[in-house]
Amino acid sequence: MQLKILVLTLLLCLVTPAFAVIEVFTFDDPVKEQRYRKLSEELRCLVCQNQNLADSNADLAKDLRNQVYNMIEAGKNDAEIIDYMVSRYGEFVLYRPPLQTNTVLLWAGPFVLLLGGLAGLAVFVRRRKATTRERMSPEEQARLRRMLEEQGGEPRS
Amino acid sequence: MSEEKKASMARYLIPLFIFVILVGFFAVGLNRDPRLVPSPLVNKPAPAFSTASLEQPDRVLDPQLFRQHKVSLFNVWASWCVSCRQEHPFLLEVAKSGRVPIYGLNYKDERADALNWLGALGNPYTASVYDHEGKVGIDWGVYGVPETFVVDGKGIIRHKHVGPVSPQVWQDELLPLIERIENEAG
Numbered sequence: 001m002q003l004k005i006l007v008l009t010l011l012l013c014l015v016t017p018a019f020a021v022i023e024v025f026t027f028d029d030p031v032k033e034q035r036y037r038k039l040s041e042e043l044r045c046l047v048c049q050n051q052n053l054a055d056s057n058a059d060l061a062k063d064l065r066n067q068v069y070n071m072i073e074a075g076k077n078d079a080e081i082i083d084y085m086v087s088r089y090g091e092f093v094l095y096r097p098p099l100q101t102n103t104v105l106l107w108a109g110p111f112v113l114l115l116g117g118l119a120g121l122a123v124f125v126r127r128r129k130a131t132t133r134e135r136m137s138p139e140e141q142a143r144l145r146r147m148l149e150e151q152g153g154e155p156r157s
Numbered sequence: 158m159s160e161e162k163k164a165s166m167a168r169y170l171i172p173l174f175i176f177v178i179l180v181g182f183f184a185v186g187l188n189r190d191p192r193l194v195p196s197p198l199v200n201k202p203a204p205a206f207s208t209a210s211l212e213q214p215d216r217v218l219d220p221q222l223f224r225q226h227k228v229s230l231f232n233v234w235a236s237w238c239v240s241c242r243q244e245h246p247f248l249l250e251v252a253k254s255g256r257v258p259i260y261g262l263n264y265k266d267e268r269a270d271a272l273n274w275l276g277a278l279g280n281p282y283t284a285s286v287y288d289h290e291g292k293v294g295i296d297w298g299v300y301g302v303p304e305t306f307v308v309d310g311k312g313i314i315r316h317k318h319v320g321p322v323s324p325q326v327w328q329d330e331l332l333p334l335i336e337r338i339e340n341e342a343g
Contacts, residue, residue, distance in 0.1 A: 046300035047300060049192070060301075
């Protein structure tokens with residue numbers, strides 16, 4: 001039973017983009033409409049968790065969109081609306097987590113890994129150059145030259 | 158061991174070390190339930206509401222309810238919710254034992270459907286708030302049904318359980334907390 005519900009939920013999450021956002025809000029001011037669009041893209045739907053409010057067809061997302069609309073019409077600013085959502089659903093409701101002590105790793109991690117990888121690569125390349133250059137002793141180089149001359153080849157500088 | 162050997166050992170140990178750290182992160186991450194959203198309302202006063210009762214439309218309920226008891230449960234339910242049906246028999250049992258009063262938040266339901274449901278299956282609730290629009294639900298940070306809040310006598314939310322209340326949840330999660338709250342109240 002539970003599995004069935006899970007599968008069904010997953011499927012529903014998959015199909016939502018096809019018929020997303022049914023209700024249409026009318027704004028008297030295009031700036032408000034812009035804000036509404038931006039807010040519903042930055043707030044996460046808590047039911048279909050990988051979707052934002054704008055994309056989700058879940059009932060809760062509908063209610064929250066409605067709430068955002070009402071708050072904009074009531075003259076609340078973006079910070080107030082986001083605070084309202086965070087105070088009820090926690091920071092999880094934000095699609096972009098804020099940069100603060102407990103999210104530093106999340107934000108900086110990829111860059112730290114990238115820098116680490118580049119540093120590692122640089123060290124690796126430099127070391128390999130150094131070893132190939134050192135590998136032949138002067139006697140060996142002389143021998144190689146001789147062998148090449150015997151075969152009629154020209155040693156490179 | 159020569160210095161050279163030690164250095165080459167280190168070279169092999171570094172990736173192993175990074176691997177172990179990553180496994181650690183993944184192990185923690187994968188063992189968490191991503192559906193669980195920690196509620197920022199825990200240890201905060203119950204959000205206000207002033208809403209009609211399900212059974213008596215002219216009676217208005219508000220969080221003052223919770224101050225009548227040392228501790229009470231606030232269970233979000235709906236007649237359309239499948240998991241609510243699953244937890245219902247156990248809620249009836251709890252209600253019958255009289256251990257703790259259960260208040261209901263009838264979430265986005267039709268009054269007739271909700272009353273039929275209670276009539277057919279039994280009513281474990283001391284009273285149910287009729288939240289037809291889901292406004293109270295939003296204020297309480299409800300994102301799925303059922304959810305159960307533990308509220309103490311000062312009207313502070315002490316815990317939120319997401320999903321049906323089972324005997325196991327009751328035994329491991331709710332009952333110990335209820336006992337703790339009762340004891341601190343003295």
